[in-house]
Amino acid sequence: xxxxxxxDERGYSGTLIRGQNxxxxxxxxxxxxxxxxxxxxxxxxxxxxxxxxxxxxELTFVGGTYGGMGKPTPFLCLAFKLLQLxxxxxxxLEYLNFGEESVDEDEETTHGGExxxxxxxxxxxxxxxxxAAFYIRLAWEPVEIYQTLExxxxxxxxxxxxxxDGFTLTYMDQFxxxxxxxxxMCATSLWKLPSRANLEDLEMxxxxxxxxxxEIEELDTD
Amino acid sequence: xxxxxxxxxxxxxARHRPGKPLAEEASEASEDSSEEEEEAxxxxxxxxxxxxxxxxxxxxxxxxRRRDAAxxxxxETLARQQLEAEFETESEEGSSEKGSExxxxxxSSEEEEEEExxxxxxxxxxxxxxxxxVKKGQRSTxxxxxxxxxxxxxxxxxxxxxAADMLVQEQLELAAAAKAAGKKNxxxxxxxxxxxxxxxxxDLDPEAERAAWKLRELMRIKRERAAxxxxxxxxxxxxxxxxxxxxxxEAEDREFLEKQKEERGEKGNMAxxxxxxxxxxxxxxxxxxxxx
Numbered sequence: 001x002x003x004x005x006x007x008d009e010r011g012y013s014g015t016l017i018r019g020q021n022x023x024x025x026x027x028x029x030x031x032x033x034x035x036x037x038x039x040x041x042x043x044x045x046x047x048x049x050x051x052x053x054x055x056x057x058e059l060t061f062v063g064g065t066y067g068g069m070g071k072p073t074p075f076l077c078l079a080f081k082l083l084q085l086x087x088x089x090x091x092x093l094e095y096l097n098f099g100e101e102s103v104d105e106d107e108e109t110t111h112g113g114e115x116x117x118x119x120x121x122x123x124x125x126x127x128x129x130x131x132a133a134f135y136i137r138l139a140w141e142p143v144e145i146y147q148t149l150e151x152x153x154x155x156x157x158x159x160x161x162x163x164x165d166g167f168t169l170t171y172m173d174q175f176x177x178x179x180x181x182x183x184x185m186c187a188t189s190l191w192k193l194p195s196r197a198n199l200e201d202l203e204m205x206x207x208x209x210x211x212x213x214x215e216i217e218e219l220d221t222d
Numbered sequence: 223x224x225x226x227x228x229x230x231x232x233x234x235x236a237r238h239r240p241g242k243p244l245a246e247e248a249s250e251a252s253e254d255s256s257e258e259e260e261e262a263x264x265x266x267x268x269x270x271x272x273x274x275x276x277x278x279x280x281x282x283x284x285x286x287r288r289r290d291a292a293x294x295x296x297x298e299t300l301a302r303q304q305l306e307a308e309f310e311t312e313s314e315e316g317s318s319e320k321g322s323e324x325x326x327x328x329x330s331s332e333e334e335e336e337e338e339x340x341x342x343x344x345x346x347x348x349x350x351x352x353x354x355x356v357k358k359g360q361r362s363t364x365x366x367x368x369x370x371x372x373x374x375x376x377x378x379x380x381x382x383x384x385a386a387d388m389l390v391q392e393q394l395e396l397a398a399a400a401k402a403a404g405k406k407n408x409x410x411x412x413x414x415x416x417x418x419x420x421x422x423x424x425d426l427d428p429e430a431e432r433a434a435w436k437l438r439e440l441m442r443i444k445r446e447r448a449a450x451x452x453x454x455x456x457x458x459x460x461x462x463x464x465x466x467x468x469x470x471x472e473a474e475d476r477e478f479l480e481k482q483k484e485e486r487g488e489k490g491n492m493a494x495x496x497x498x499x500x501x502x503x504x505x506x507x508x509x510x511x512x513x514x
Contacts, residue, residue: 060422153442156435158422167420173435177442197450208446212439 003035006084015086017139018191022083025138030187033065034072034080044077049087052078053095059127062134062175063162064187073162075131076187082135095132096148097123126157130175134186137179142194143204145180152176154211298355 003023005012012021023031034040043055056078063073123129129152136148155172178185180193199205210216227233424431463471501509 153439154435156431156438157424158431160420160422169420169422171435171438173438177438196446197453210439210443212436212443216440216443 003084007031007035017083017086022086022139023080025083025191026080026188029070030065030072030076031080033070034077037072037077039072039074040077040080043074044081047081047085049085049091052081052085053128056095056128056131057125059131061160061162061167062127062130062170062186064185066162066164070187072187075127075134078131079134079138079186082131083138086139092132092136093148095128096136096152097129126155126159126172129155130159130172133176133179137185137190137193138188142199145193146196146199146205149176149180150208302354 005014006021006023009021009024012023015022017025026034047055055074059075059078061073062075064076065072133149133152136145140148153173153176155176157172159170159172159175161168161170161175179190183190183192196205196208200207463474466474
């Protein structure tokens with residue numbers, strides 16, 4: 001419920017991520033800001049995976065810290081909460097493809113808007129998806145990261161992003177691309193991901209087939 | 223009520239300070255015992271019955287004193303109707319009063335003793351009427367007037383407090399309503415700058431969005447390809463150099479360095495006794511932009 005065990009670096013005995021206390025994925029300064037913020041204290045107490053969903057659907061922007069004092073966004077606070085909870089893989093996949101049309105025989109009903117168009121598997125809650133993507137980038141193994149996040153590169157919905165001085169517009173695929181390539185995102189240093197080329201050489205991954213793959217081949221043959 | 227000075231030391235009578243009125247003494251004594259019967263203002267402290275037999279060396283015992291006080295009250299109710307001025311009565315009751323009077327011999331801050339003893343301790347004279355102890359509830363002196371004043375004040379304060387509570391209650395309700403209306407507390411300090419300017423609704427223009435996405439996707443693919451090609455080229459270069467002999471490698475290096483020097487310009491030689499000025503390794507692009 002409360003984060004005392006998580007923040008106590010010596011006495012942590014919960015689930016480890018890569019052999020480490022999950023909270024250490026955020027820097028100390030950022031952790032302190034999160035834990036002292038009102039959003040964390042009011043809204044993030046005693047959340048579990050289900051109630052976190054409720055909070056996440058109320059998100060309206062992504063971002064790290066903003067303002068001169070480094071105030072954390074609700075997005076960041078919820079991400080920290082996810083790190084504390086360390087939900088299971090299935091739960092995160094649910095967050096990701098929230099609202100996937102029930103083509104597969106899932107007995108769970110998917111609420112949120114189900115899109116009939118087959119262009120992408122999109123649910124209504126893109127910020128929840130972004131949150132799940134952020135968590136995946138932090139917590140999972142490289143192969144799984146690539147495999148799970150690359151389908152999101154075809155989701156071109158708009159996202160509002162809060163920077164230090166204001167808001168900017170970005171897109172979901174841009175966000176995911178930044179997660180995969182940049183070093184620092186949303187006030188956290190993303191741990192170093194082996195590049196896709198490395199993984200392909202090690203034959204853990206197939207070379208990426210882009211959704212535009214067909215068109216590119218046509219261009220190439222021209 | 224706790225003693226005025228919060229010490230265990232016995233209270234000594236106030237010192238005489240020349241020029242200061244004695245009224246402080248009287249007020250102090252009256253504040254000490256809240257239940258003390260208000261005596262007539264100019265009346266001095268009740269005289270201690272130091273001359274009374276068997277009084278000076280009684281052991282102090284609160285329980286016994288209390289018992290004695292209770293017994294005393296009973297005795298008084300019985301003896302109330304007796305308006306005798308005889309001493310015999312007093313001496314008879316003296317035995318029961320023993321405990322209380324010994325207590326009263328102490329410093330007069332004991333509440334219980336004052337009540338009973340004050341009325342008993344009058345210097346008795348045959349001619350005077352024996353002072354009658356009237357129970358607190360049945361007294362009708364100026365105290366009641368004062369107390370009614372206090373009551374009035376208390377009521378006023380209660381009313382004021384009630385009004386303040388009402389105000390606080392209203393404010394709390396307003397806050398709750400605002401919260402319920404969707405204003406989030408953690409956003410209070412935010413100045414939501416251009417949050418409304420940026421619009422993140424989708425499907426405003428599906429074609430344009432799709433086109434933008436295609437552009438981004440193509441850029442990403444291009445970037446990946448460029449990275450792959452650069453890696454390939456570097457590997458090829460390394461292979462090539464390995465296949466050269468050492469002499470050929472040195473020849474190539476020398477050529478490369480000379481080319482670099484030419485590009486840099488032949489202004490390297492410094493004048494005699496000039497200070498060594500290094501341009502700095504960083505900010506080269508900025509310098510070039512500014513034309514330095």
